[in-house]
Amino acid sequence: MLGANRTITIFNRYIDADRKERWAGAVIKGVSWQYSHAAQTGKEGMQTSETCTIRIPVGADTQGKAFVSRRSFLQNQDGAWTASPRDKVVLEEVxxxxDDDTLPTWLEKNCDAVITVHTVADNSGKLLPHIRIGGF
Structure with a gap:
């Protein structure tokens, strides 16, 4: 996949056995990151929008972790990563x-490019197989 030369860290949110929010991170190398920031003037004044599209080719370097469904990930986080709404993605290796509920605030204070996942598409059956993540 052209332009797949970036490194991200995805943080998957889950609830542990003690019912506490936890985050599991996975570094992925060889991904495409496209970010846009737009402004539009209308009746209510200027409105801005941000979007980010991340494409993770099937052959990306996931440090030995396998992409699994959200349900499988919630059952066992070892050696796996997933993507679902409310997860966090950072454009760099973090x-x-x-790994606790302070992660979102920590990321905002310490990292430049952080997005919250809003959409995920498993395009592994397409001509250029990849996982597509959208967020802002």
Whole structure:
């Protein structure tokens, strides 16, 4: 896939056995990151919008972790990653991030390009197989 030369860290949200919010991170190399920021003037004044589309080719370097469904990930996070709404994605390799409910605030304070996942499409059966993530 052309332009798939970026590194991201995806943080998957889950609830642990003690009913506490936790985050599991996965570094993925060889992805495409497209970010746009637009402004439009209308009756209510200027309105801005941000969108980000991330494409993760099937052959991307996932550090040995396998892409699994959200349901499978919730049952076992070991050696796996997923993508679903409310997960966080950072445009860089992130180390030392907390794995508890303070993660979103920590990312906003310490990282430049952070998005919240809103849409996920599994395009692994397409001509150029990939996972597409959309967010802002």
């Amino acid at each position: 180390e030392g991030a907390p």
